[in-house]
Amino acid sequence: MAIVINAHFNWQNNRGKGSLKYLLQQREIVARFVKGDQSTSQKKAKGRAVAAKIPAEVCGLKVPRRTFCNNIAAREHEENQGLPNNVVHYDIAIVGGGMVGMALACSLASMPLTKQLNVAIIDSNPALEGKTCIKKEDPPDPRVSTVTPATISLFKDVGAWQYVQQHRHAYFDKMQVWDYTGLGYTRYNARDVDKEVLGCVVENKVLHSSLLSCIQNTDLKKRIYPSRLNSMTLHQNHLPTMMDSTSSSLHASLAKLELSDGNSLYAKLVVGADGAKSRVRELTGFKTTGWYYSQNAVICTVEHKTENQCAWQRFLPSGPIALLPVGDKFSNIVWTMNPKESSACREMNENDFVKALNHALNYGYGPHPQSNLLGNNGDIFSWFRRDLTVSANECFEVPPDVVKLVSGRMVFPLSLRHANNYASKRVVLIGDAAHTVHPLAGQGVNLGFGDAFALSRIISEGIAVGTDIGEVHLLKKFEAERKRENIMMMAILDGFQKAYSVDFGPLNVLRAAAFHGAQYISPLKRSIISYASGQI
C-alpha cells in the first residue's frame, strides 16, 4: 500500500503575548490508497455482514462478574444485563489437561505476572476431577516418561517435583547403549558431566497427579471443564464486525469455544495441549508434516530379581529395545518392532514373551561387544585417553534378567508429526499437538514440558508490557523459540531410527565407529549427555 502524506502544521499567534499556539496534530494528512488496496478494503467491507456498532450498554449481554480477572470499569455497565450463565470469559483456555497442559497451568500459577490469570482447563479425563489415588503397592504402569534433569529443574521451580518424590520414581545415573552387531557400545555416566543423575523415570500418572496436586495448592483462578471441545470461533479481524444475540462487543475479538456438554466460553488465548490428534490443531487448520515408521512400540512393566539402576538401550535389526528402571525391582520395556512382530509379541504367552525379552536384551541377534578396546595398542581413540570420562573405563555389562511380566502389553504405532505452525492469533499448540516424536530416548514429553514452560514465560513477558496475550506477535516468539529446538531433536531421533533400520555391513561398521566415538571421545560424550539431558 502506498501512503502519501502531506503534513501541514498550523500554528498561530495566541493572545499577542508572543506565546505561540501550535496545534499539534492539526495537520491535514492525505493518504491515498493504491487502487488495488482500495478495492480490497471495499470488498472486505461489503463482504462482511454489516457491523452493528452498538455500545456495550445497549447490546449489553453481560458476562458474570467473577469471570473477569481484572477490575475494569467496563464491566460496571454490564451489571444489569446478563449473558446466558454458561458463557464465561477466561484469559487462557487450555484444551487438554494432560501432563503438558497441566505443566502449563502450574507454570502460570508459579509466576507473579501470570498467577492472576483466569484459566479454563478443558478435558474429559475423570482423573482431573476426582482424587485418583495412586497406591505405592501397585506395580508400575507401563506408561512412563524419562524426564531429563532440565525437566526436573523446571518441575522444582514450579513446586511440582515434591509431589513426584512422594510416589515411585527412579533416578538413574548410568546408561548403556549398544547394538546387536557386537561391534561397539557406549556407557554414559552422570559423573562424566559432574551431575548426580542422567534422568528420572516416572509413571505418566504420577507426573500428571503431581502437577494436579501442585495446581490445587496454588491460588490460580481455574476451572476444569470435564468436557470436549466441539467447535471454536475465531474473529481474525479483531473487531466487532459481527453481532449476534449471544455476544457483546466486549467479546467479539476473543476466541469462542463450544464444548460437548453445551457450555461455551470465551478466551483471549486458546492453548492446544490436546495431544497428537489435536482438535485445536484441526479446528485452526494448522497443517502437519510427518510419517509413520511402520513400526510399533510394545510397552510393558517387568520385574527383576534385583533393583535395576541403569537405563539400557540396545539397537536390534527391527528397532531399539529400551529397559528403563522404574523403581523397586521393576523396569519398563519399550520395544520397537514391525507391526507383524508386535502382534506376535502381544499374542504369545507370558513365559515366551519373557524369554523373547531376555533374548533381545542379552545374546539374541548377535554377540556382546568387546570391552577391552582400550587395551589394544594403536587404538585410534588413544589420543583421547588423557581426558577420559569416568564411564570410558566401564566395561560392557549385561542388563539384569527379566523374571516376570507384571503388566499388560500395550502396542502403539510410531509416527513422527510436526505442525508447520504452532501459533496464530489467539491459538497456540504445545506438546504432542505440535510435535510427536519417535519415543527413542524418551524425549517426547520433555519437549512438551519445554513448550509449556517456555509458553508461560513468554506470556509473562507479554503481560509485563501490556500485550494482549492472544497477540500473534507474542505467540510467534514462542513458535520461533520452540520450533528450532523441537525440530533439532526430531531430526536426531529420526536419524537414529533411519540409521538402525538398515542392516548393511559397511553401515554397521559406521555405527560401531559412532559407538566407539561416543564411548571414548570425552568432549563428544559430554555433549551427547548434556543434549540428552536437555541442557543445551
Place this chain on the structure above:
Amino acid sequence: MASRLLNRFPTLNNTAQHILSLPFLRSTVASPFLLHSRLYSEDVSSRVPNRSSLNQVELAKFSSIADTWWDAEGPFKPLHVMNPTRLAFIRSTLCRHFQKDPYCARPFEGLKIVDVGCGGGILSEPLARMGATVTGVDAVEKNIKIARLHSESGPETANIEYCCTTAEKLVEEQREFDAVISLEVIEHVADPAEFCKSLAALTVSNGATVVSTINRSMRSYATAIVAAEYILHWLPKGTHQWSNFLTPEELVLILQRASITVQEMAGFVYNPLTGQWTLSDDISVNFIAFGTKNSQ
C-alpha cells in the same frame, strides 16, 4: 556526543548491545512514522459522531481500515514489533518513579496517563492492560474512531477515553495526568518547545513525562530519510524534515525549560536477525526520554 549525554544520566540503561553496525540494516527505525501517517483523504474536520450513533455502513468501513492499523502482519507490523520495547522502558521508569510493584501484572493501577498522538491506540491499549486509566488523544478523528472501535472489543481496554483533540486543548481544559506520554510526535510539531510546555502543563507536579523521537544525526538521516523514504519507499518522500529532528541535548534542554527534568534516556536498536528491538544506550537514531516535572 551520545556518551557525553549518557554520563549525565547515570541510571541509563546500558545493558543492550550494539548488534547493528551497518546503518542500512536499521532502516526499520523509520517505521514509527507510520504511526502518525494518516490513512484518509477526507477532511479531518468532518462531523465527530458519538459512539452510539455510528451508522452501520460507516462502521464496517472503519472496521476494515482499523484492521490495517491493527493487523499484526500488515503495514504496521514494524510498529507492533517495536511496541513491547517502548513499553518496557515506560514500565521500568514509571514503576520506579511511582514506586509501583514491578512484579504486579497491573502496576499502573491508579495512575492517570495521557497518550498524546495515540493514532490507532497501539500504545494506549497496553497501558490500559497494565492498569492505567488512559486518555488517548489524536487530532485526527478517524484515528480516534478506529482506536475506540478496537479498544471496545476487549474488556480491559474498553474504558480508555479517546478524544479527538490536541495537547493544547487539554491544557485549556485544565486536565492533568500523572504521566504524559507522547511517542514519535515531537518531530512533527511546529514548535517543539511550546509542545513540551503543553506536555509539562498536563503533567501533575512530580509527575512523569515520556517523549520519544528521532535524533538529528547522520545515521538518522541515512536510515530515516534516505533509506526509508528514497530506497525502501517505506514512507513517502518528504515525510520527514531532517532539520526538524531534535538531538537528545536539545530535547533535554527544551524539556528543562518547560520544568521537566530528564532522568533517563535510552535508544532503540533493531536486530534484523531476531526481528526484535532492544533497548540500548545507542541514542543515535531512535531514542526515548523519561523526565519528571519539577515541583513548584
